[in-house]
Amino acid sequence: IQLTQSPSSLSASVGDRVTIACRASQGISNFLAWYQQKPGKAPNLLIYAASTLESGVPSRFSGSGSGTDFTLTISSLQPEDFATYYCQHLNSYPLTFGGGTKVEIK
Amino acid sequence: EVQLVESGGGLVQPGGSLRLSCAASGFSFSRDWMSWVRQAPGKGLEWVANIKEDGSEKNFVDSVKDRFTISRDNAKNSLYLQMNSLRVEDTAVYYCVRVGRWGSYRYWPDYWGQGTLVTVSS
Numbered sequence: 001i002q003l004t005q006s007p008s009s010l011s012a013s014v015g016d017r018v019t020i021a022c023r024a025s026q027g028i029s030n031f032l033a034w035y036q037q038k039p040g041k042a043p044n045l046l047i048y049a050a051s052t053l054e055s056g057v058p059s060r061f062s063g064s065g066s067g068t069d070f071t072l073t074i075s076s077l078q079p080e081d082f083a084t085y086y087c088q089h090l091n092s093y094p095l096t097f098g099g100g101t102k103v104e105i106k
Numbered sequence: 107e108v109q110l111v112e113s114g115g116g117l118v119q120p121g122g123s124l125r126l127s128c129a130a131s132g133f134s135f136s137r138d139w140m141s142w143v144r145q146a147p148g149k150g151l152e153w154v155a156n157i158k159e160d161g162s163e164k165n166f167v168d169s170v171k172d173r174f175t176i177s178r179d180n181a182k183n184s185l186y187l188q189m190n191s192l193r194v195e196d197t198a199v200y201y202c203v204r205v206g207r208w209g210s211y212r213y214w215p216d217y218w219g220q221g222t223l224v225t226v227s228s
Contacts, residue, residue: 042218049210095153
């Protein structure tokens with residue numbers, strides 16, 4: 001199963017609403033997670049089961065979707081949100097990741 | 107506090123071997139699946155392998171099958187990745203990952219170590 005993220009990068013301002021898409025090459029039910037990674041750091045789990053917010057993650061992050069189309073939304077971008085975001089499916093082996101979306105400061 | 111500390115990375119020649127270790131603490135290691143995920147320099151994430159709580163099930167990405175072995179020692183709270191016949195394209199930071207968050211009838215990767223760099227070069 002291949003995961004295609006779009007866009008691969010975006011520029012946004014603090015306070016903007018940001019949406020990142022992840023499309024699976026075949027249906028994966030809701031077996032999708034989202035991670036945030038900052039330079040030089042390990043990824044951090046944000047969302048699992050497509051829409052469940054990980055404990056401690058700010059509520060401005062949300063996930064939606066099922067089947068083949070998924071979305072990560074940041075409702076109001078904060079300075080600490082500038083990072084790269086990855087989706088990963090857990091539907092079947094191999095557990096592939098999307099190519100990543102880099103969110104940069106406008 | 108969950109902690110995962112990788113070690114064993116370094117420089118190795120193509121065709122060589124390396125064994126990575128991950129020391130786990132702050133949770134019941136024997137109750138969780140564990141994974142290895144890697145990231146080549148400047149590239150995205152790639153799932154490498156995972157192992158069931160008791161070691162009875164192991165899964166690998168095709169590119170490392172027959173070359174890499176994943177194992178664990180629950181008495182030592184440790185995870186391992188034995189890497190043989192290393193290739194230049196195996197160069198990456200290797201992360202140890204706990205798969206411990208339950209939701210939607212399966213476990214999800216939730217804690218990551220800081221990674222250990224493996225460089226395969228002549």
